[in-house]
Amino acid sequence: MKQFKKKIPRIYLKKKIEINQKISIKNEKKHYIKSVMRMKKNDIINIFNNTNYVFKSIIIKIKKKIIIKIIKKKIINNESNLKINLGQSISRNSSMSWIIQKSSELGVHSITPIICKKSFLKYNLKKKIKKWKKISISASEQCERNLITQIKKPIKLKKWIKSLKSDKNIFFTPKKIKYNSKFLLKKFNKINILIGSEKGLSKKEIKLCLKNNFLHMNLGKRILRTETACITAISIIQYKYGDLNIFNKI
Template sequence: MKKNTPRIFIELSLKINKIVILSISESHYIINVLRMNINDILEVFNNTNYIFLSKIFNIHKKTVTILIFQKEYKNVESALDIHLGQVISKNEKMDFTIQKSIELGVNIITPLFSEKCNLKKNFKRISKKMIHWKKIAIAACQQCKRNIIPKIEEPISLHSWCKKYQINVTKVVFHPKSILKIQSLKKSIKKIRILIGSEKGFSDNEIEKITNDGFISLSLGPRILRTETASITAISILQYRLGDLK
């Protein structure tokens, strides 16, 4: 298999010798974007730690049919379980945060509402955002060769998320006024929840409640980072210190 073999995500149970008729959108991507032809090889992943090599079996009008011919176990997940609580930022910034945090190995992303959040609690708008964010998650996995799609949870309030209790989980909030650094965290940590604010940060009242809920306040250095920069920087350092970016 070539290193640049095109990849697509299919939300189906797959096995060797199975013939799969792809959806209209998947077929469009293969025909019009990738410009693939009959007998071309495709890598398929389906939210398991397996990849399925397939051959384009048939192209009829706007529909592509593939044949699965090989199955390989391929686990590229980090041993560090990261749950990102991200206060919702403006459109492109939130998209960028989701995309890059997934490339860096985040397991779960929960969009959060805060006092300074840029998205109001509108059901229709949030539903559209969820569909959009999940598409970004799939595309990110397609590109970075992750085979497990990280979960994007329904947006909830900042304090509801902070109060959720989990066993053996380290909880961290990044705040420019903090004195402690990431280096102060124990190297034995395997599960961590990290909290990143919006462009306007957290209010003093929010920080007080967050720390009262058991979050360790850490600094990312002397400079004030944009929200999307803060997320990527924090995850990168955590993966280097505790995960698989060695």
């Protein structure tokens, strides 16, 4: 019976890395290597640092300190050809955490927490931003992305719209609408997606989006939770224009 190759663990380090460099692993990553993965001296571990390089390394010391040595590097690009920037109206903590994790796995380039009229703002955003960045890093470690989804500072909807450089912008609501077929037929490599919170966007916010040439779309007959709507929208866009077009390759 054919045996599967053992998966090499991956960790993210926020630093410049060179061949033959020796690096001391600390804190949570030390716990992960020693206690979670139960790795030993001479075991191999892959390092990435928000470039498309993967650095093969070997554990040379694993006692009170964990020291690894970089032995090889290789470019591995697992990024989508479509740059998706997600504007997510701030939702409840569990929803936001889930959205950030799954959006990162689906290849979203950046996520901006949007402050809307119906956003959920009953927690400390500074603390949550730190947590959301950790979730994004963990998602990249797990799904073998070598770039980290950027988690940007929270911003009001009007300011976010003004900051957008791409003219390909979509927002989703449960209402039935007429599609702009010209927009959908054109190929593009960058798009901005806006998703409302649990309570959706206000009428004023919808008018603001339409005034700024956002395409207005829905996701079918059923009312979706904000996290479901977000992941569904990203998956559809990635399938149509990104790197999830699996049926076109069969």
